[in-house]
Amino acid sequence: MVLDFVEARKQIEAKDHSMRDKLMPPEEAAKLVRDGDHMAIGGIMYSRTPMAMIREVIRRGVKGLTASRLLFSFESDMLFVAGSVDKAVTSWISMAVTWGVSKIMRNYVEGGKVKLEEWSHAGINLRYKAGAMGVPFLPTLSMLGSDLMKYNGAKEMDCPFTGRKLCLVPALYPDVAVIHVQRADRYGNVQVDGMPFADADLARASGRVIVTAEEIVSTDRIRREGDKTVIPFFCVDAVVEAPFGSYPHECPGLYQADYEHFHRYADTVAKKGVDGVKEYLQEYVYGPASYYDYLQKFHIANLMKNVGLSRRLVSD
Amino acid sequence: MVLDFVEARKQIEAKDHSMRDKLMPPEEAAKLVRDGDHMAIGGIMYSRTPMAMIREVIRRGVKGLTASRLLFSFESDMLFVAGSVDKAVTSWISMAVTWGVSKIMRNYVEGGKVKLEEWSHAGINLRYKAGAMGVPFLPTLSMLGSDLMKYNGAKEMDCPFTGRKLCLVPALYPDVAVIHVQRADRYGNVQVDGMPFADADLARASGRVIVTAEEIVSTDRIRREGDKTVIPFFCVDAVVEAPFGSYPHECPGLYQADYEHFHRYADTVAKKGVDGVKEYLQEYVYGPASYYDYLQKFHIANLMKNVGLSRRLVSD
Amino acid sequence: MPGYTTAELVTVMASRELEDRKTAFVGAGLPLISAALAQKTHAPDLTIIFEGGAVAPLIHPTLAPYSTNEARATRFALMVSSPSDLFNLLHRGYIDYGFLGGAQIDKYGNINTSVIGDFEHPKVRLPGSGGANDISSLCTKTMIVTHHEKRRFIEKIDFLTSPGYLAGGDSRRAAGLIFGKVDRLVSHLCVMDFDEESGVMRVKKLHPGVTIEDVLENTGFAPLVAEKLETTSPPTERELKILRELDPEGMYVPHA
């Protein structure tokens, strides 16, 4: 079960709200994700996915997680096969339109190894938004009359102002959120370029927040553009320096996704199924001795190629 | 009465959503404010107040308006004394802490010439937010147990998820919103620097939207920083070029408020009351033959002084 | 040999259904190509919006997005906002058109993209709603765009992910879905609309060379048939040329 809004507020009240240094290595930050937690994952599909932290969580052998995300992509295969996640809460889960439905997701959900709770995309957004607002629900006219409402716990009500039927979407208060961004200072003041997704809401809704950032910048730099800050320091518990922290997923403005890697991955999964993902985990998660050993596996030429294509996107 | 969310949506559906040239002179734009309208005013207190459009509305002799704003300041004196506004909806109305309670507000509200509907600051924000979301209400734990709820139309309910008591704040769907910003293109793509206030919500909640901008920029410029756009063109009906369009109020990043003007104004009102405002309207609203004749009255030296102080704020 | 693929036919026919000066929520793949084609033909002022947050992006000629939720899909957009903001604009009535596909479709235009079999113990788990439920609940006009096959057009769908007319008649409205409607279905065989009274799918236009029998044979339920069946004119050379330029590798819309 998900936290009640009253309990969720008490947790926040009890936290240290001071501006202290929270910069730490990824291994240290990953300890904030505990067995059985509801872990909310920032970004969407293969954009600003907190891959560095997902690898750490898998490497630590965390078990029994409920993982939620607006739209899941390749990373859910890894979390399922590693045995970290028992339940996924989302609106959509697939490798991506181009690479088709995930065979792994099908295997795990159809086989009953992972339970899948489904919301509409607006619905899962509203769940995080309600959490960020500190209220128990938000109303919408989505999802009415659909079978989604039969299983996901949304409730119908008659509007006390208009008499109209409404769908009430319950708030989501994750235990922990993992979010990858372009920059943050060491205190956890976070700025995002391009699509914001629901990351600001995740940070406000969650009990603990881990931010990985491409770049750790000075607080002076944050202060020069305070209107770009989307998460204030007191919402954040851990800050991790993570260049290429989303790779092989993209980080807008910095590098595009490694589509060729995705193609190869999809081929492997098509051929070998779950065993393919196990090999993949061995090679990319358990194998690399360090953060940079992981990146090294992609070859610097590929990293730079995807940096270049990201620049070309707006320079052409 | 305020529009029901269903009616409010039908109005939006029926509008032309195309990206067409909406640049027009202030007199033309002011025709979108009609007798009896609910007019939502952007900015807060003396920051980004759409003064250019407020002057036009007064000059046109529009009557019977309900005016809403997060926090009202000097501009409400003008709207009351001009006879444009019958009712104000807000959380707070005063000249400002420094200049004290508005004698004019007291005169008009105590005298029954203007009805004042009061919400908490979070409450009025939630009303616009609900409007922007297209729903009939939003829940909060503010205002419970207070006398505000006895008069303002918020409703209590027991949360169907948690059994907790909640305050439901009804959505506000203004007929028209007037908003002043730093820049927009001629189609109505709007960007704001610094405090966003509730302007993005006003624009989404309102049936008609008038935007005055310090600078009309090319659409190419908008596209270079799309993540700074807070209002998309299809929400906007009129775009007005209005340099110093908030003066003597401030426009963050460009000029600070003319405090000396406020001091003189407060002195005048303290001495002459309503007659002082009538003289003020004559001098600053009805008198000036053109937009620039109005600005000329402040003397270029003052305008430049307040531009300079705005720059000094961040250069020192 | 008509000189175009069924996917090309569907894309062209869908694009023709889009009026100019409107806004459209567009997904990756065929819908994007279809809307882009409309922009380059009869609807230059159609605004393309991605639910991920981008309003009117300028797609790079060779760096087209694989998904609508990546940086490529936001290139030089007029606004780059959040999905929740875009869904709010949808709720307010600012989005005129939405596109949907579906694994299973019934005669009321209800769509299943969640599961084949039982929800809790699915035989086949599909990707899920994404924004589809929101689009069909809230878009002023939703258009279903799909390949036309009997196993897809069925009497009873396993799970109702995205509402059409629900059980028909007044049931959509009675469920509280008072905004928007499923307005049209474009397949490689025909264009359908929905009878306002009953909410049942109605064959309205047949594509070149298609007979009403072809449609009925490939539909797993009995649709209504318009009194005056129209016939669409085949994709023009110009349409096909533009379409192929938009998707030069045929990644989303395979070429002939």
Next chain:
Amino acid sequence: MPGYTTAELVTVMASRELEDRKTAFVGAGLPLISAALAQKTHAPDLTIIFEGGAVAPLIHPTLAPYSTNEARATRFALMVSSPSDLFNLLHRGYIDYGFLGGAQIDKYGNINTSVIGDFEHPKVRLPGSGGANDISSLCTKTMIVTHHEKRRFIEKIDFLTSPGYLAGGDSRRAAGLIFGKVDRLVSHLCVMDFDEESGVMRVKKLHPGVTIEDVLENTGFAPLVAEKLETTSPPTERELKILRELDPEGMYVPHA
């Protein structure tokens, strides 16, 4: 002659009640000076937040804000956001302290800043709630800071703008106000807290030279009195020096 004004006394005493490493919603004028004083004395890691949207701004030494909703109040802030975002953070429990003043205050710490007389036909219309109701409804600890006078501390307020303990006892909780509380009142005579059981104001500390009789004479209702009344130590030279540097013209806190 104590060498400081009553406003200075209140400001110093309020600042001392603020713990370090906490966050505070601060209004223009005395509260801002009080919080800034705390930062420069015992609470260097206190975070000042303006409900208009600014988190931890750096106030310019000579261009201080006249209101917390203007650019001067956002100077080099860590975050410049919207009031609704700040109120959400308040709702979530991220704001430890809030400051309130009030035209009328009752023994349960309920405050009126709306009307003297009848709401619909007021004798005196005051500015209204602003964020005050939200602060006293939702701030973890709300502090009332005020001049202490009989006409202000009254048995029955004309209008309840901002909730304290409502009718006392369990009534605040029963009304649904399950978050936060009115924690303290700092006046120029004393510091009060509230009895948790009855919700009634309780004199806790007397300022230098003030007797309990002084307090009772200037209070229009009967407050509780702590068993062991403490006495505050007078403002130090250092506190007064810093305070006067923070408001050199005595605009918000008049100097001696």
